[in-house]
Amino acid sequence: MQDETNMQYNTDTEESDRDVLQEQKARLEQEIDKSKRIMVLQKKEMQYAREKYKQEMELRKKEMKTTHQNWIRQRPDRLVKQLDELQERIEEQSGQWNEFREYLEQWQSQVTERMEQLQEQTRIQQEQMEQMYGEIERRMEEQREWIQRQFEQMQGQTPIATATKEKPQEESERPQEEIVDEAEEEER
Incomplete structure (x- = not known):
């Protein structure tokens, strides 16, 4: 009974450890995916800003060209002043x-x-x-071996095992179920 309880406890502990590890792994993968999505969105935003800025620069160049054509028609002194202002804006x-x-x-x-x-x-x-998985598997294997040794020791110490050792060869060849049934009847 105690061994069954220990085995059940060990099994429950192993399952609990596995569940915790699976949850940690899932959370980590979610964080990585979230970070990747954020990075991709930020890259797209920067690319959009860069494209928008280029479009604005192209539009301003067209405006300058139009303005330049208009300046040619204006008086030369005013044209020089406007060209200087335009040059300053371009440099800025x-x-x-x-x-x-x-x-x-x-x-x-x-x-x-x-x-x-x-x-x-x-x-x-x-x-x-x-x-951690390796450590858990190693511990599980040690527990299995320990349980197996305990089980074998207990089998060797039970009255049923002692009784079968003392009985003649014919009786010890009988199926285990018959021996258990006889032992239960003797106890009653």
């Missing part, structure tokens, strides 16, 4: 574009670094899980 926007490009490069390097960190964390956690 070019500087902004360079800053934006640097920001994008920094962001990309951060994203790459974060992905590498996540991959390393995933690898480490998988190794830890494999070690």
Whole structure:
């Protein structure tokens, strides 16, 4: 009875350990998937911002071309002043574009670094899980061996086993069920 309780407890413990490990693995995979989705969305947002900025620059170039054509028709002194202002705006926007490009490069390097960190964390956690599984399997095997030894010792110490050793060869060849039935009748 005690052995059955121990075996049931060990089985329940093993199942509980497996369930916990499966839950941890599932949570880890969900976190990784979530991080990947966030990274993809951020990349798309940055790409969209970059495309929008390029479109605005193209539109401004067209406007400058149109403005330039209009300036040619205007008085030369006013044209020179407007050209100077336009040149200043172009230089300012070019500087902004360079800053934006640097920001994008920094962001990309951060994203790459974060992905590498996540991959390393995933690898480490998988190794830890494999070690835990190995440890659990080793303990389970030790428990099985211990239970088997206890069971064999108990079989050797029971009155039924002692009685069968003393009985003649013919009786010991009888099926185990008959011997158990006789032992129960003797106890009554």
